[in-house]
Ligand SMILES: Nc1ncnc2c1ncn2[C@@H]1O[C@H](COP(=O)(O)OP(=O)(O)OP(=O)(O)O)[C@@H](O)[C@H]1O
């Protein structure tokens with residue numbers, strides 16, 4: 600089941616139209632997303648920023664099919680996510696979307712390599728050996744494949760999570776505060792790697808962050824305030840992002 604969205608360019612990886620998400624009912628209802636329309640270009644690294652409570656995580660969850668919307672639509676490529684059944688959504692998430700979370704979410708009893716390949720295995724798919732080599736070498740994990748998560752640094756664990764997200768060649772990788780649990784050096788490593796995956800592998804990455812330095816690795820920053828779009832910055836620097844955030848009262 601897929602519909603074509605008019606006005607979306609072929610190179611748009613993810614398109615949201617008039618997204619509304621309301622939590623709760625009556626007087627205590629919160630409009631976490633209040634009519635958000637935004638496109639994310641394929642092969643670009645976009646950061647989503649905004650004050651606490653502005654709707655960043657809600658937007659990411661709705662874009663990635665981890666949460667339902669009350670109105671509006673999300674397209675991943677030409678496929679409409681918002682009209683999928685639960686089964687269709689599970690398949691779409693498995694085949695076309697990669698996730699990186701703040702807490703690395705690796706299985707402790709598996710080696711780095713087994714963790715990287717787990718998703719493909721569960722989907723009954725074989726890894727493309729050449730692509731696996733590329734991903735392992737770009738993430739700098741070649742010497743670490745036999746190690747369990749507790750034998751790896753936080754930065755290395757997050758690079759395993761990045762490799763796991765990339766190995767299935769997803770249309771888009773969503774990252775929610777991927778450096779939130781890392782020291783600044785490991786954080787810079789992971790951000791540098793995400794940057795490389797966009798530049799050299801053509802990956803599309805959408806990252807939620809509250810850190811202007813992290814956002815400066817992106818090609819574009821989308822700003823949210825009170826569940827609405829509040830501007831965007833192209834070729835951001837930490838300073839330009841910080842200034843924009845101050846303007847939003849963050
Ligand atoms: N499950 C929920 N039930 C009720 N309200 C919620 C729920 N999840 C989020 N909200 C509310 O929706 C709004 C947006 O929340 P969201 O988590 O998307 O913000 P955020 O920008 O990610 O914030 P932070 O930077 O603190 O992570 C907030 O007012 C929040 O309290």
Ligand SMILES: [Mg+2]
Pocket residue numbers: 655656657
């Ligand atoms: Mg959040």
